[in-house]
Amino acid sequence: MTEPTAPRKDLSQLNDARPAAGRRRGLWIGLAAAAVVAALAVTGIVVATRPGDTAAEPGVTAGEPVSGGTLRFGWLGYPESIDPHLNTSFAATNYANNIVDKLTFQDPDTGEITPWLATEWETNDELTEFTFTLREDVTFSDGTPFTAESVKHNFDQYVHGDEALGIKPNGATHLQGYVETRVDDDHVVTIVFDRPYASFLQFLSYSANNQPGFLADATLEKSAEERLQPENIIATGPFTVTDYVPQESVRLERRDDYDWGPEALGHEGAAYLDAIELITIPEASVRTGSLQAGDIDASFDIQPTDEPVLAQAGYGLTSRVIGGLNVSLAFNASLPQTSDIAVRQAIIRATNREGYKQTVLSESEAQAKSILSETVPGYVDYSDTALRFDLEEAAAILDEAGWLPGEDGVREKDGVELRLKATGINLLVSARPAYESLQADLASIGIQVEFTFDTGNLSQDQLSQEYHLINNNRTRNDIAILNVNFNPTRGNVARIPADFEGYDDIVQRLEAVESTLDTEERAAIAEDVQDLLLDEYALTDPIFVPSQIAAYDPSVHGIILDSSTRLLFVDTWIEASE
Amino acid sequence: MTPGTPGAVARQIALGLGRAAVVLWLAFTASFVLLYALPASPVELLFPADERTTVDAETYQRVAAQYGFDQPVVVQYLQRLVAALQGDLGASVQTGKPVVQAIAEVLPNTVVLAAAALLLAVLLAFVVAVTAAWLRSDWLRDLIESIPPLLVSLPNFLVGLLLIHLFAFQLGWFPSLGGQGLHALVLPALTLAIPIAGPIAQLLVSSFRRELASPYVETSLGKGLTRVQVLLGDVFKNASLPAVTQAGIIAGEILAGAVLTETIFSRGGLGRLTEEAIRDQDIPVVQGIVLFAAVVFVVVNLLVDLLYPLLDPRIRASAGRAERGLVPA
Numbered sequence: 001m002t003e004p005t006a007p008r009k010d011l012s013q014l015n016d017a018r019p020a021a022g023r024r025r026g027l028w029i030g031l032a033a034a035a036v037v038a039a040l041a042v043t044g045i046v047v048a049t050r051p052g053d054t055a056a057e058p059g060v061t062a063g064e065p066v067s068g069g070t071l072r073f074g075w076l077g078y079p080e081s082i083d084p085h086l087n088t089s090f091a092a093t094n095y096a097n098n099i100v101d102k103l104t105f106q107d108p109d110t111g112e113i114t115p116w117l118a119t120e121w122e123t124n125d126e127l128t129e130f131t132f133t134l135r136e137d138v139t140f141s142d143g144t145p146f147t148a149e150s151v152k153h154n155f156d157q158y159v160h161g162d163e164a165l166g167i168k169p170n171g172a173t174h175l176q177g178y179v180e181t182r183v184d185d186d187h188v189v190t191i192v193f194d195r196p197y198a199s200f201l202q203f204l205s206y207s208a209n210n211q212p213g214f215l216a217d218a219t220l221e222k223s224a225e226e227r228l229q230p231e232n233i234i235a236t237g238p239f240t241v242t243d244y245v246p247q248e249s250v251r252l253e254r255r256d257d258y259d260w261g262p263e264a265l266g267h268e269g270a271a272y273l274d275a276i277e278l279i280t281i282p283e284a285s286v287r288t289g290s291l292q293a294g295d296i297d298a299s300f301d302i303q304p305t306d307e308p309v310l311a312q313a314g315y316g317l318t319s320r321v322i323g324g325l326n327v328s329l330a331f332n333a334s335l336p337q338t339s340d341i342a343v344r345q346a347i348i349r350a351t352n353r354e355g356y357k358q359t360v361l362s363e364s365e366a367q368a369k370s371i372l373s374e375t376v377p378g379y380v381d382y383s384d385t386a387l388r389f390d391l392e393e394a395a396a397i398l399d400e401a402g403w404l405p406g407e408d409g410v411r412e413k414d415g416v417e418l419r420l421k422a423t424g425i426n427l428l429v430s431a432r433p434a435y436e437s438l439q440a441d442l443a444s445i446g447i448q449v450e451f452t453f454d455t456g457n458l459s460q461d462q463l464s465q466e467y468h469l470i471n472n473n474r475t476r477n478d479i480a481i482l483n484v485n486f487n488p489t490r491g492n493v494a495r496i497p498a499d500f501e502g503y504d505d506i507v508q509r510l511e512a513v514e515s516t517l518d519t520e521e522r523a524a525i526a527e528d529v530q531d532l533l534l535d536e537y538a539l540t541d542p543i544f545v546p547s548q549i550a551a552y553d554p555s556v557h558g559i560i561l562d563s564s565t566r567l568l569f570v571d572t573w574i575e576a577s578e
Numbered sequence: 579m580t581p582g583t584p585g586a587v588a589r590q591i592a593l594g595l596g597r598a599a600v601v602l603w604l605a606f607t608a609s610f611v612l613l614y615a616l617p618a619s620p621v622e623l624l625f626p627a628d629e630r631t632t633v634d635a636e637t638y639q640r641v642a643a644q645y646g647f648d649q650p651v652v653v654q655y656l657q658r659l660v661a662a663l664q665g666d667l668g669a670s671v672q673t674g675k676p677v678v679q680a681i682a683e684v685l686p687n688t689v690v691l692a693a694a695a696l697l698l699a700v701l702l703a704f705v706v707a708v709t710a711a712w713l714r715s716d717w718l719r720d721l722i723e724s725i726p727p728l729l730v731s732l733p734n735f736l737v738g739l740l741l742i743h744l745f746a747f748q749l750g751w752f753p754s755l756g757g758q759g760l761h762a763l764v765l766p767a768l769t770l771a772i773p774i775a776g777p778i779a780q781l782l783v784s785s786f787r788r789e790l791a792s793p794y795v796e797t798s799l800g801k802g803l804t805r806v807q808v809l810l811g812d813v814f815k816n817a818s819l820p821a822v823t824q825a826g827i828i829a830g831e832i833l834a835g836a837v838l839t840e841t842i843f844s845r846g847g848l849g850r851l852t853e854e855a856i857r858d859q860d861i862p863v864v865q866g867i868v869l870f871a872a873v874v875f876v877v878v879n880l881l882v883d884l885l886y887p888l889l890d891p892r893i894r895a896s897a898g899r900a901e902r903g904l905v906p907a
Binding site for chain 1: 630633674742746747850
């Protein structure tokens, strides 16, 4: 909730209040205010203890799925656009995930890449060319078939954009090194890169920022402006968008002829629900209240404090940690203090991840045990090794490196003080208390950190030049995210300068994640890269594992969070009311 | 020339429009300077925050060129100014939607809410003020007169949540969601009306008191009119005048209050658009809203200037004397 910022003109001066009456009036205001507070408390308590219409225990399946019904689903945001390629906000990517399909599907349970619109694939030895065989029974909602040409048209526009149509190069950052898409046959297509891209197969299943779903030619020919009309958004997914009221709601309706959901989901045929109303409810307590009052059937963006209340009242909860890079602080290796590995190691050692889990995180959020969440294939647990919490050891590391407490208790070395600037994140409720806890621990060993949580106004240049610790968290359920994020020739969030000792070593070892698809080799590389980041070069400090959680009435079943922690409604159904 | 004649009105309108044009140009320039002086790079803002480091320089350049951000600032300013004069305020960075369209789409919602809230607020304020003026019991009057400061000090946010929890979730009298229909308008309009009613009522209470102490009231009562007749006649009319001058401020209060009201009641509208555009640093949209707000203020103040002489003969008379050089203007 934003702070009220209404410029309130003080008109009370215009009132010639008499002093004697003023006192008595004050009493009346006090009484009235007390009544308001009491009324609020009463409604608050009543709402909190109101039992859910609990017919079934959550998690207990209530018989066979039934078709029909409209799911009213509340959430914080709304799609800023209904073009799946353009979509980047959380709401927008969740919406898009239900109207487009992708070539592959990452099994949320195993992390394995499984067939979807592509039935099989092969690659060349260099992992620069990927050839896909496509399903032949897939159609767009306008009746046109999904073919190799569709794949080519989509990827070409996705990477290059279209200036005449006002379409941005939405996929350019995801598909760096894209050369072309070759149509080999009606249903065989080859995508060519100028460098190895082992994680491309996983990326094809990705459902977060600018997801690579397929749109019909009719949509690709439309301008950015025309793509704000639901009738111009044509895809192959289980639902089509039929109504879009920015700020208020989006309506999705079932495609009855849909029969190409990902095999790994185990759902056959069309979706169960007739329709879905995605309803924007910006205020958190109103979302929870609407769910409890039965105005909506399910809700996303549940406040951590509401989780236990809803669970106790019998509502179902489905949560999943964000697959990818945990909430973490990347060290800025270009600034004097954090260019010293001793400082970086000491801060990592002084981070009490287990403590955050016990004190400030919600039920569904998790202790960070690596830079990756545990859903990412290749994740390794460092909680007893590189990521153990030990304040004494942290202090000892600093002593040994010559960072000694100055007069005011802040450590310094060669005239440089350990006064650091850091960025936080506003969007996650738990981040602020976790960072404040870290701030206190660091202060106790002589490191002063000042956090900025509202970072919208900071440019990349400013971050590089002034901030020692930079908040970082990203969705991508593959070790490729470490290369994308930390490789000095790519994202370089640790601002590794060209003269950094080990620069070439870091580049080479991170780039290795794109060099193989062999599961065992990839696991070894994953461990090597996590060692490199957390221990050997100590470039990042993991704080906690964020999560997403959906709450729903007990009559709702089958809400799925995929490997990108985005919603899938294809298997969702509502018990018929008696 | 007597004010109120067509010539004088035309002159006043021309003067008002001239002032309005200057105010709008200043608002445009100030918002441009402020938004472009921000440290954040407008090109970076076109990409999701967590991807900005990953975007390569070539893509940045291409997108910068597409949006004209690669031009010198002065050129950008002039281009935007010329476009704005033709009614083109650019397109939203977030959605690609033309700013004028983005504002026009949500405006009707806010206008309906604002009109309903204003009506309620004025009604509430008059009821309070007239009741306070009519009452003869000191403590009852004190009680009534304590209402306006209470209304002013009630946070919009708290009122909205209280109303929605009580009347929507608990009693189910009104819907908690949905911007459609008169039924759904009641709670949000009341939420927005309460803090606006406060200052209007305060103003009315004090002007009623002043008017009641005026000699003409004694005269009217002396002629045998009842207290109620006097109150609802001359006193009512004269006491209302100061409130009209507050119209500009009230318009501002409504726009500001709309942000919270629309958020709590999940209504689309200009308030939400403002909050989101600022949060997402959607520069063209923010600039469009600043300009729109400036237009509202300018128009409201122009209308007040034009209306006031019609409502108050004294102003007409003094302006007339000023014109004839009888009193310093």
